[in-house]
Amino acid sequence: MAQTGADDQAVTHAKFWKKEQQDCHTIESNEAGQRLDHVLTSRYPELSRSFLASLIHSGHILVEGRQVKAAYKVRAQDSLTIVFPPSSPSPLQPERIDFPILFEDEHLLVLTKPPGLVVHPGSGQHSGTLVHGLLYRYLNLPAADADRPGIVHRLDKETSGVMLVAKNNQALRTLMAAFKNREINKTYHALLSRCPHDRQGKVIGPIARHPVHRKKMAIDERRGRYAVTTWQIVEEFANGCCLADIAIETGRTHQIRVHMASVQAAVLGDSLYGGAQGQHAWLRPQRQMLHASTLRFAHPFSGEQLCFTAPLWHDMQAVLDILRNTRL
Incomplete structure (x- = not known):
């Protein structure tokens, strides 16, 4: 840790x-x-x-x-x-919050975000976030927004996996631009509640805020912003679930969860987009089984191509082991 x-x-x-x-x-x-x-x-x-x-x-x-x-x-x-305008000092107080470190130098930090950890304050979450933990560890972090020092991208609260943090101003600007220009490659592992019809495929569906349910996103051809998700099935299991590699060309809110639900292959444990667990309740997933596994990007100073992989978080690995042991 x-x-x-x-x-x-x-x-x-x-x-x-x-x-x-x-x-x-x-x-x-x-x-x-x-x-x-x-x-x-x-x-x-x-x-x-x-x-x-x-x-x-x-x-x-x-x-x-x-x-x-x-x-x-x-x-x-x-x-x-x-x-x-020039930013003002962050009012946030540091808190001791542990997270595994995959790589660190004077410019950036690559970490594994645990599931259940909110990335930054907002929507009633005023403490106990990854940002509070970063401020405990580092005396100075750059910020485009005082509530989000060091943050250049996000993961949902219940999604685990690899994240990138900027430690100085140039790194922050360069990495934010790289994400915006789709120059950073992100790969996820997901346990899906059912297998898509095809072993591999692509969803191209613009995503916008759901018109009725404000906590949800939805595919919306008129209002949505361009979003692309590709999947490839890695393993299939006896109960109809599968393990998939998922790559995203864009980084819209809830993108993978929305797109996979749209092909009737919702992420296992995702109550927001997958509904009741039904036949999969016996697996007892405590969150959506989605993990940001790999991040590939150019170092903001040296330009060196880097690739980091975060092992599956232990709760997702445990569900995967159960599925493998009950496979036909």
């Missing part, structure tokens, strides 16, 4: 923006009609909704050169300008 810091003193993160930074975008046709704050949340998943809302309210985000409200419905080809 990670070696933790030696004291409990409050720490602050290094400023990500030394001066104002500006991004410019053009609204895509599939974003037309959406609220401005929803578009921004989709385009900047590494930033909190409250932070983006504060930028809208303060006039740091303009549509066609004018200030609008968060509920403004954007139109295709609208110009969007976002001015990011």
